Amino acid sequence: MEYTDRVLKCVDCGEEFVFTAGEQLFFHGKQFQNDPKRCKPCKSKRSNGAAARVRSETRTSCSQCGSETTVPFRPTQGRPVLCRSCFQTVRV
Structure with missing residues (x-):
């Protein structure tokens, strides 16, 4: 051919x-x-990742301490959302 x-x-x-x-x-x-x-x-x-999708940040309040935080996902109703410091304490 x-x-x-x-x-x-x-x-x-x-x-x-x-x-x-x-x-x-x-x-x-x-x-x-x-x-x-x-x-x-x-x-x-x-x-090279130059065309990587940009993640949208969602502003919400932490379920544990109540402080305002941003998360890289859309929170699901009924599931807790934690700020970085609370997440680290629960994770360990």
């Missing part, structure tokens, strides 16, 4: 990039079913 260079569009930045014949041969050898979706710069940014 002969491969020729193809131009694809990156899903992250929208720029066009070349999917070379050598890369296509590699993909075929590894039995990959899908073409690459990202250009090399976007792929390296993604693997």
Whole structure:
């Protein structure tokens, strides 16, 4: 099977990039079913964690001491939420 260079569009930045014949041969050898979706710069940014999702902080009050604190999750009703210091005491 002969491969020729193809131009694809990156899903992250929208720029066009070349999917070379050598890369296509590699993909075929590894039995990959899908073409690459990202250009090399976007792929390296993604693997380095630059595109990591930002966690939202929720402001709430500690169930044990009552002080106001932030937590990296949305509290579930009926379950206690602890500030850092109370969490450390319960954890130990």
